[in-house]
Amino acid sequence: MSEESLYIYGATLMMVIGTFSCRELPLLLLRGRKLPDWFSIWLKYIPTAIFGALIFPDIFLKDNALNFTLQNYGLWATICAFPIVYKTQSLPVALVAGTIFFCIFKYVI
Amino acid sequence: MHFNKKVIQRAMPIYIGYLFLGLACGILGQQAHISPIEAFIMSILAYSGSGQFICIAMLLDNASLFSILVTNFMVSLRYMFFSTAMYPHLKDCSLPFSVLFGQNITDETFAVNLDSFERDKDWDPHQGLALGFSPCLVWASANFIGCAAAAYLNPPTELVSYILVAMFLGIWSSYLHDKVLLIAGLLGGILSVLLSFVVPYKLHIVLATLIVSVIACWLEVKLKQWTVEKP
Numbered sequence: 001m002s003e004e005s006l007y008i009y010g011a012t013l014m015m016v017i018g019t020f021s022c023r024e025l026p027l028l029l030l031r032g033r034k035l036p037d038w039f040s041i042w043l044k045y046i047p048t049a050i051f052g053a054l055i056f057p058d059i060f061l062k063d064n065a066l067n068f069t070l071q072n073y074g075l076w077a078t079i080c081a082f083p084i085v086y087k088t089q090s091l092p093v094a095l096v097a098g099t100i101f102f103c104i105f106k107y108v109i
Numbered sequence: 110m111h112f113n114k115k116v117i118q119r120a121m122p123i124y125i126g127y128l129f130l131g132l133a134c135g136i137l138g139q140q141a142h143i144s145p146i147e148a149f150i151m152s153i154l155a156y157s158g159s160g161q162f163i164c165i166a167m168l169l170d171n172a173s174l175f176s177i178l179v180t181n182f183m184v185s186l187r188y189m190f191f192s193t194a195m196y197p198h199l200k201d202c203s204l205p206f207s208v209l210f211g212q213n214i215t216d217e218t219f220a221v222n223l224d225s226f227e228r229d230k231d232w233d234p235h236q237g238l239a240l241g242f243s244p245c246l247v248w249a250s251a252n253f254i255g256c257a258a259a260a261y262l263n264p265p266t267e268l269v270s271y272i273l274v275a276m277f278l279g280i281w282s283s284y285l286h287d288k289v290l291l292i293a294g295l296l297g298g299i300l301s302v303l304l305s306f307v308v309p310y311k312l313h314i315v316l317a318t319l320i321v322s323v324i325a326c327w328l329e330v331k332l333k334q335w336t337v338e339k340p
Contacts, residue, residue, distance in 0.1 A: 008147050010174045011164055015155035018181035022188040023211040028204075032196030035189060041329050043190070045322035046183055048290045049297035051281035053317040054166060056298030057305050058274050064305070074271045078278060086291075091279035095133075098275025102268060 070109065077101035110242065111235035119225060120240050123217045127158075127248040134161055135255020137273050140266060141168040148256040152249035156215060159280055160184050161252075166273055172311035179315045191219040198226045202234050210234060213241025289325075297321040 001009075026032065059075045060066055070076070081097040131152070138148045143165070155161060160181050167177050191214045199207050214222075218241040225232040225240070259269075285291050297317050304313035 004142050005144075005147065007174075008141075008143055008151075008168065011168055011177050012147070012151045012154060014174050014178035015151065015157065015160055015164055015181050018178055019155050019157050019160060019185045019188065020212065022182065022185035023192055023214055024208060026189050026192035027196060027199065027207050027211045030193065030196075032193060032200065035193055038326060038330055040190070042322055042326040043186055045290070045293050045325040046186060046318060047284040048281065048294035049318040049321040049325075050163075050180070050184060050314070051277050051284070052294035052297035052321075053301035053314045054163065055274060055277050055281065056302045057313065058166070058277075060302050061305065066302075073267075074274055077271065078274065081275070081278065085278050085282045086285065089282045089285065091276070091283070094275050094279025094282065095272065098278060099268070099272060102271045102275075106267075 070105070073102050073105040076105050110238045111233070112239040112243065113236065116236050116239045116243065119221050120218075120243055123221065123244040124247045126217065127244050128251045130158055131248045131251025132255035132258075133272075133276070134158070134165070135252040135257070136259040136264065137162070137165050137269060137276075138252065139256045139259035140269050140273075141165045143168070143256060145253045145256040145260070148252040149249045152252040153245060155181075156213065156245050156248065157181075157185065158215065158248075162273065162276060162280075166277070167311065167314070169270065169273075170311055172314075176310055176312045176315050179312075180318070183315070183318060187216075188214055191216075194223060195219065198237070199234055206234065206238070210238050210241065213238060213245060215241075215244070218244060293321055293325045 026035075055078070059072070059078050062072055068075070077098055078101075080101045081094065084097050085094045134152075135145070135148050138151075138161075143151070151161065151164075155164075163180060163184060164177060167180065192211055195210070195214065199210055202210070222237045222240055226237070281294060285294065300321060301313050301317035304316050305311075308316060
């Protein structure tokens with residue numbers, strides 16, 4: 001098996017451990033006991049923080065340095081698409097708007 | 110597992126959604142050099158939409174397995190709530206059945222199953238398992254097809270990588286119910302960029318998420334206590 005395949009199967013194993021423990025813990029150990037209140041408050045902030053943490057480095061950094069040039073198409077496409085996506089809160093709109101703006105910055109401007 | 114017409118009717122919107130998301134996930138996965146078979150196996154075993162999209166982004170980034178594990182664990186924490194809510198309907202089932210049922214809980218299958226258990230007195234865990242597992246086959250097959258098609262079509266890498274960002278933007282927006290959540294997300298993003306300069310093994314995503322979510326949670330709990338004490 002190639003090193004790349006090993007890495008991908010390793011990542012699959014990590015995902016299995018992550019999802020399995022979260023899905024089975026309430027069924028096997030907690031036996032349906034109520035989760036603490038602070039847990040639901042904490043849970044509310046995880047998705048927004050995680051997606052912010054994923055998106056920002058992707059659009060602001062190129063080769064590990066901040067990049068605000070016009071050649072950083074993803075950054076400008078995201079800034080233009082964000083108001084529309086935020087208003088509609090829709091995944092298809094995000095895909096279409098993001099792609100259109102990216103193409104405008106890459107091929108037109 | 111009891112697969113019947115009623116299961117198909119209730120699961121149809123999930124099949125359609127997973128078909129398109131699965132194709133997209135397969136195409137993006139191919140960019141991270143995942144083969145169609147690997148995409149299929151990953152989809153069957155992990156069966157987690159946003160989890161897999163995030164994993165692909167981290168594979169593209171050459172992240173360490175540890176940071177993939179912790180990030181995935183955090184996005185999967187919501188399943189704890191779903192399993193807890195499902196437990197009363199499963200308490201008479203055997204252990205292996207419960208484990209299998211739990212593995213097939215996703216955002217969508219949980220929502221439809223909970224609704225079915227509450228409204229339909231003929232709904233049972235065997236139909237529930239069929240409703241959970243059949244979309245998994247659609248999801249995994251769509252991943253396989255998307256991955257194989259992308260290898261054949263060879264779409265422009267730069268654009269496809271950006272589509273993954275656009276995808277995250279769309280998923281992120283669905284969680285932005287108020288200004289506080291938006292600010293938490295923006296702070297998570299800024300912190301993640303700053304940490305990426307100093308933290309090794311691509312742990313900045315995990316750390317930024319943990320720090321921001323824990324502080325936000327702590328502030329909200331404190332604020333609640335404070336308003337109770339001084340009304």
